[in-house]
Amino acid sequence: MVLGLAGVGVSQRQRSVWDGVYTAEQAKRGQTRYSELCGSCHGDTLGGGESAPPLAGGEFLANWNTLTVGDLFDRTRSTMPQNKPGSLSREANAEILAFVLNANQFPPGKEALPQSSESLREIRIEAVKPEQME
Ligand code: HEC
Numbered sequence: 364m365v366l367g368l369a370g371v372g373v374s375q376r377q378r379s380v381w382d383g384v385y386t387a388e389q390a391k392r393g394q395t396r397y398s399e400l401c402g403s404c405h406g407d408t409l410g411g412g413e414s415a416p417p418l419a420g421g422e423f424l425a426n427w428n429t430l431t432v433g434d435l436f437d438r439t440r441s442t443m444p445q446n447k448p449g450s451l452s453r454e455a456n457a458e459i460l461a462f463v464l465n466a467n468q469f470p471p472g473k474e475a476l477p478q479s480s481e482s483l484r485e486i487r488i489e490a491v492k493p494e495q496m497e
Pocket residue numbers: 397400401402403404405414415416417418422423426435438439442443444445446451459
């Protein structure tokens with residue numbers, strides 16, 4: 364897997380998946396879409412299937428830790444669903460990712476997950492909750 368430069372040694376405070384970057388409403392819509400488009404391969408509870416990897420839990424988070432939600436968004440948009448890559452609208456992709464973030468125990472917030480890759484690249488994926496710095 365390819366490591367983004369953004370993940371290397373960044374020490375300043377940046378937005379992360381722990382900051383409430385999607386809404387519960389959005390994740391709910393994402394769940395419906397996920398069941399239709401992704402669940403058959405990745406499992407209804409995101410645990411993975413015969414050949415598809417899990418989209419929740421330690422293994423998944425280890426793959427994406429220190430990368431950004433933008434990386435995950437672009438990866439999904441260009442290669443998934445595997446039987447029809449490139450068919451996801453930005454809106455649908457953002458909703459599905461909101462659901463995936465929710466399933467990985469990242470908290471919902473007041474603002475919906477954005478749909479532009481640029482804004483999404485500003486949100487880091489941190490497997491472990493960073494310590495609060497006041
Ligand atoms: C036809 C089966 C199939 C469907 C449907 C499907 N996937 Fe996948 N997915 C795979 C397989 C197989 C892989 C592993 C091979 C690869 O990485 O391309 C994968 C890999 C992934 C990865 C990379 C996981 C990682 O940790 O590297 C993500 C993210 C993903 N899928 C998301 C989705 C989403 C979101 C949907 C629904 C929009 C979806 N997939 C639908 C089969 C599928």
